[in-house]
Amino acid sequence: MRDFVYPPVVGIARTAFKVLDVNFQLSGTENVPRTGGAVIALNHISYVDFVLGGYGAVPSKRLVRFMAKEVLFRNRWSGPLMRGMHHIPVDRGAGAASYEQALRLLRAGEVVGVFPEATISRSFELKEFKSGTVRMAAEAGVPVIPLILWGTQRMFTKDHPKDFSRHRTIAITVGTPMAVSTDDDPVAATAVLRSKMAEMLDDTIRAYPEQPPGAWWLPAAYGGSAPTPEEADRMDREELARRAERRQEPRQ
Template identity: 35%
Template sequence: MKTLQGSRDDEAAPDGRSRWGVAWWLAFVVCKPALIAVRRRDWRGLDGIPRRGGALLAVNHVSEVDPLLVAEAVLATGRTPAFLAKSSLFGSGIVGWWFRAAGHVEVDRDRGRGGFDAALQALRSGALVVVYPEGSITKNSDGRLMELKSGAVRLALESGFPLIPVAQIGAQEILPAYSRRPRLLKRPVVTIDVGRPLGLDDLRGRGADPDAVQVGTRRLADILATMIEDLAGDRSLV
């Protein structure tokens, strides 16, 4: 389990914006034009992302391309996201170099608490940590939320940092879930909606108590499901 050293918010400029390292500038130059070409954007509530300091974003997962779209929105706020990512992405080659240099958090599921301790360390260093609480891309054909893992809430309760739900829809119209065939001509609207921090104050004094974690995870699931339903409803009216 490792926390990779990349662009961290304790390296922020005087206005609170993160200083981008080489890895993030490279990603921006390569990916931004491509994203503009394949999607229209609808970003909501980005001012709810803290300008500095540790925080967790809990995002629903609908496509292999949605991390790029979520990162794009976060970067627009002046923060650099640190995604929890599987250890195979941190190997050799350009991909491994980029994940390490960009400051993402390695999750080694074969070792004890996986990436939990690494994520705690990242939060305490001031990172904005992005978690996919479903654990994988949704397997629901309608894109709705699957059952959540408890890790995001456990991190929030143990660290004391805010846990912010983020709902998104539309990335699956660019690259459908579990597909390798992108749809590049339609240029769909990708909506990303940042909610308010999850109310956990009544549970924090109980730490990682299993009942508290279960209650918090249920709250997160309910809020994310409602946000996703609202976005789907808006889409049906267009």
């Protein structure tokens, strides 16, 4: 696949990271294969996860094709970039097309990035996982590579203003590849993946250089003031209800 847009974008991003003096705390990046297809499964804690998550594959010289909301591809500014980088638009009302596109890329030897939680976690802990990540990898005959991000929520996430302050630490932990097959129970395999990523997330948080008590970006279970998973679920349901109400309102 020819990439005329992606490499320059990576270069611009790396320059931006240098300007912001981002301290990358990388671990396990050698687990991203240098050749062949793979699904990278990432936790989702911010709006910039697809930018920073792709950085975990840079040492292996791989470009990650992320599955992202279709609305980003219709945006005047982000649309050309998303299409130029061969990311995969996901329309939740018609997901079969994006699933098939991802399979084609995986079988062609590409790396596809997926967020099994499907939406940002307000608690910054793992939400429930969708089984599509495991199903996709099994059908394409490629491994699932778990990847944990930490610190991206401090830049830009739900319910908080953007803050691209300098000298931030971004932790990226890449786990060992997980083999899956079409003989596996996808629900059980998804539970194994989530358990593995929960352990990785715990290790990553504990190794992070900052642990300020009461910090809004730190999970409640670690002494922060972020919503608990139960509170976050309630907030998510309320947000969905508000969206549904707006859609039903008559247009002026």
